[in-house]
Amino acid sequence: MPATPPPAPPCSSRARSGPGWPPARIGGWTLCSLCRPMATMPSASPSWTTPAGRWPRPGSGCHRRPEPSHDAWHGTWYGRPSGPYSLLRPGSSHCNRGVNIMKTNIYPPMILLLIGAFLVFSGWAAHRAAGLGSQVTDADYYSKGLRYTSTEVERRAAEVLGWNLDTTLDGRRLVFRLSDHDGRAITGARGSLYLAIPGRAENVYLPLAETEPGHYLVTLEQGISGAIQARLEVERNGARLNRHLLLNP
Structure with a gap:
């Protein structure tokens, strides 16, 4: 069972000013000067942020150790799709590099449609050409032309x-x-x-x-x-x- 997370550090999104701002990196975590003592506490270890069995296997190449901003301690993440609390949020994905997105390509159906229309029109034209043709109003038109x-x-x-x-x-x-x-x-x-x-x-x-x-x-x-x-x-x-x-x- 994961340990109970510590209280929100003073450098949450409600306190983005003061002597502890901007934050600094400590051990892969980005914390302000007011939250740095909490990073050294055993209970503040990043291990409590992830439930058992949710971290990827070593060497899978799908994850690196998350490098969140200090607001990620409070379950808020800016600019990246994962964080220490992202695995706890419903519907979040711990890896999106293995997802294959199938893009819809409409050009093959359009080409097949054009070919089919061309074949239908060609068949209709051949059928009309093989028929009787247009009817002449004057039955003696040809003979009159010869007489002319x-x-x-x-x-x-x-x-x-x-x-x-x-x-x-x-x-x-x-x-x-x-x-x-x-x-x-x-x-x-x-x-x-x-x-x-x-x-x-x-x-x-x-x-x-x-x-x-x-x-x-x-x-x-x-x-x-x-x-x-x-x-x-x-x-x-x-x-x-x-x-x-x-x-x-």
């Missing part, structure tokens, strides 16, 4: 040929005169006229008739009146000529 290319080629071919087109509206008779760059009539061509009449779902198709060399005639119906948009197509030996017209019969 062919139309452009034919239009340029007609321009190279130097075709000229003169249009004349006589009442309800529409006459087209087709000639080359020298003014000579172009015969043997096939022509069509498409009329976009308001109120009708489809365009009106009217074929052209060659009445004389280089002259192509079409007669408009009686029900056709007002401003009408028309498209003329003339083709001869693979060369095609397209014109957009605005008629007002």
